[in-house]
Amino acid sequence: MPTDIEEFERALAECVTIAGRTMPGSTMISVALCTDDGIRTAARSHARAELLDGLQSAIKQGPVLDAIDTGQRVTTGDLAADSRWPRFTDESAQVRGVYCEPLESEGTLLGVLTLYSGRAGPFADETLIVMSLTAAHIGVLFRTSLDAARMREVAAQLKEALTTRAIIDQALGIVMAQRRCTAQRAFEILRHVSQDKNVKLHQIAASIVEKVSGEPPQRSRFEEPPQYIARRRT
Template structure:
């Protein structure tokens, strides 16, 4: 009977992963490592884990608990069919219990066997309407993925899916914040460049902006680059946006 590694302990670990990573890619790598460790303890066997992401009907390996996990996961992506892709399509757990006896994916199973992998479990994660992901567990023997272990994996995937959805949202917010910061930096450079032109030409702000825009068009350069060139002619210091707390 498998020990229960799904619950408060797993939830706390996933929370720690979220707090301890800087981006979604880093989170996925650590999620793969933690998932492999959790299921290995439950099955009392060595199990690798790969993470597959599907967007716009295209799937790809995005993380693995080890280099071997990434290699095994990419076999299915290169062939375009297998338990993981089936799990993503049906949004249900898919078991490949024995590469020697299962008739569904002969070429995939042949390549798994060549890598000394004899069983596999694909577990989907719900992360949003326009994307899907799956945890793909690889066993070095048959009979590892019992009903109890499959239940463990499904329960863990539910927690992992929630954490991944939050990681994606945090990543989106971070990206938007970085875009906003970049826009503010560009706006600062443009405003300062206008000030330089106003001082040099004794003109209004609108006239200075018109000069910048005209140069941008004539040189086929972005406005922020033209502004940066103007500022480089008057200072060698970096121009940054400052916010007072």
């Protein structure tokens, strides 16, 4: 089953592919994401775009890094005439134009969407629009993936809480029968034992159930709802 990261990066690849189809043949697109160790190319239209990202990371210089450092768009219409990144310029002779669009989500810088061009000169308005829309779409993809991951985490915590509660309820029934007391009193007994032994309440409950029944407590099963595929009516 694919992870949230894998799904996000697959969506990134599709996004870059779609954007690349609208660009001239001399252009390459990459998406470099920020990591603890620098940047990592998560999607690219051409293998060389990933190499160019990696080159900047290695020499600690280039428009991609400037876009990350400033959080601002960085662009050059003629790399050969631009003095900002001499080492990068020397080692990427076939690149003339570079356009870097920071990727953000909820105020957090995710990385940079970069367009490398083999032609000098200003970028066409249509190209700038596509890059801007692509960057915005990537931000939406990230938020959607993050929300999905959070929902799965909450669901997992809820399932565990419900399962734990079921075990505690089994133990409460045993204590009520043995002590002939109310559910409230049985819960207080379990809580005091938990505090005295510095052991979690559900663990105390599980040990009681196992001691009485001779078997580990049965964990309730909470299944995911079935996935239905809507069929078109003919």
